Amino acid sequence: MGQVQWAIESVTIERLPSEVYDYASNPANFAEWAVSFCRSVRQSGGQWRIETPEGELALRFAEPNPYGILDHYVRGEVGPERPSHARVVSSGAGSRVIFTVFRAVDPRDRVYALDCRDVKADLLALKRALER
Numbered sequence: 707m708g709q710v711q712w713a714i715e716s717v718t719i720e721r722l723p724s725e726v727y728d729y730a731s732n733p734a735n736f737a738e739w740a741v742s743f744c745r746s747v748r749q750s751g752g753q754w755r756i757e758t759p760e761g762e763l764a765l766r767f768a769e770p771n772p773y774g775i776l777d778h779y780v781r782g783e784v785g786p787e788r789p790s791h792a793r794v795v796s797s798g799a800g801s802r803v804i805f806t807v808f809r810a811v812d813p814r815d816r817v818y819a820l821d822c823r824d825v826k827a828d829l830l831a832l833k834r835a836l837e838r
Contacts, residue, residue, distance in 0.1 A: 713807045713822050717829040720800040721836045727774050727794045729836055730803070731767055736778075739832035742824030756780070776803070803829055 719726050729735055733754040737747045745757040747765065754765040760782065768777040774794035781787040791806045805825050 711808075714804060715807060715822060715825045715829055716802055716804040717826075717833050718797055718800055718802050719833045719836050723774055723794050723796050723801040726801040726803060726832075726836060727776065730776055730792075730794065730832060731770065733765055733767060735835070736765060738835050740828050741831045742827050803832060805829060 733747060737744045743758045747754060747756045756763050756765045763780040763782050766779050768775050776792035776794060779787045779789050793804045795802050807822050807825050
């Protein structure tokens with residue numbers, strides 16, 4: 707079995723961790739900061755749906771928690787649910803949002819690099835949204 711590859715992307719936000727978590731964990735705000743792939747978000751039939759370049763996907767977040775866990779999951783009509791792992795932690799007077807990007811099974815290196823770039827863009831959008 708091959709070695710799992712991953713990268714960490716993070717950003718510092720000058721807001722309290724509880725404020726960052728409350729904003730980022732609210733699915734209604736997802737399109738405001740997941741700008742690399744989420745075009746819009748809506749509730750339908752008791753679940754959150756997002757419009758992406760791949761089409762419409764279901765979106766769910768980890769259960770509300772006091773630990774800053776911002777994991778979220780997307781799923782299309784077919785195929786497995788895809789996790790995204792993120793955390794909000796205290797950093798000085800503000801917060802640090804940490805996102806782990808895992809390399810998919812046998813992807814091209816370019817795809818992995820683009821995933822990391824997109825996550826960084828999303829984190830910077832989250833920073834702008836919370837610091838404006």
